[in-house]
Amino acid sequence: MNRGGVTILRLDHRPKRDVRVSTHLLLAARAFGASEAIYTGVRDESLEESIRKVVTDWGGSFKIKYVNSWRKAIKEWNGKVVHLTMYGLPVRNVTPEIRADPSNKLIVVGGAKVPSEVYNLAHWNVAVTSQPHSEVSALAVFLNELSDGSFLNIEFPDAKLRIVPQGKGKLVVVGD
Numbered sequence: 001m002n003r004g005g006v007t008i009l010r011l012d013h014r015p016k017r018d019v020r021v022s023t024h025l026l027l028a029a030r031a032f033g034a035s036e037a038i039y040t041g042v043r044d045e046s047l048e049e050s051i052r053k054v055v056t057d058w059g060g061s062f063k064i065k066y067v068n069s070w071r072k073a074i075k076e077w078n079g080k081v082v083h084l085t086m087y088g089l090p091v092r093n094v095t096p097e098i099r100a101d102p103s104n105k106l107i108v109v110g111g112a113k114v115p116s117e118v119y120n121l122a123h124w125n126v127a128v129t130s131q132p133h134s135e136v137s138a139l140a141v142f143l144n145e146l147s148d149g150s151f152l153n154i155e156f157p158d159a160k161l162r163i164v165p166q167g168k169g170k171l172v173v174v175g176d
Helices: 015-031 046-056 070-075 091-100 116-121 133-147
Strands: 006-013 036-041 063-066 080-091 105-109 123-128 162-164 172-174
Touching: 006 015, 006 133, 015 036, 015 046, 015 133, 046 063, 046 123, 046 162, 070 116, 080 091, 080 116, 080 133, 091 123, 091 133, 105 133, 105 172, 116 123
Parallel strands: 006 036, 006 105, 036 063, 080 105, 080 123
Antiparallel strands: 162 172
């Protein structure tokens, strides 16, 4: 399966209101196989630093960057655009087509109010469910479907911390 690279575009980050949601969204993006995230709204260096620290400690090469214009980011994207929205087509119906497309994917995840232009610029408007829910859950479910569960096999090189699976208790290995 060649699904191309996956980048997340977080629309309209608001530090005072969205810091935990945006952080969790980007942590899920990284853990579920995205290679980078772009965000718009208000620049938040503490968000950027938090994500960079996770990458330093837990490994991998996930990148985060801020851009002023979501419109420019979408229009200049070299690949296909997937917009996660509860108003889109059911995830299970469209994911096979998206997965089969070898293009790089820009996964657009909304903020406060998504402009109608985003719906028109997207190649696919995808609904994980047609009920109100978290953008974090929508992204996690979509990336699971897109990868057909293969994100479970992702290895994060250069990790300083690594969890050893346990039936009970916690075991974190530091270093190699």
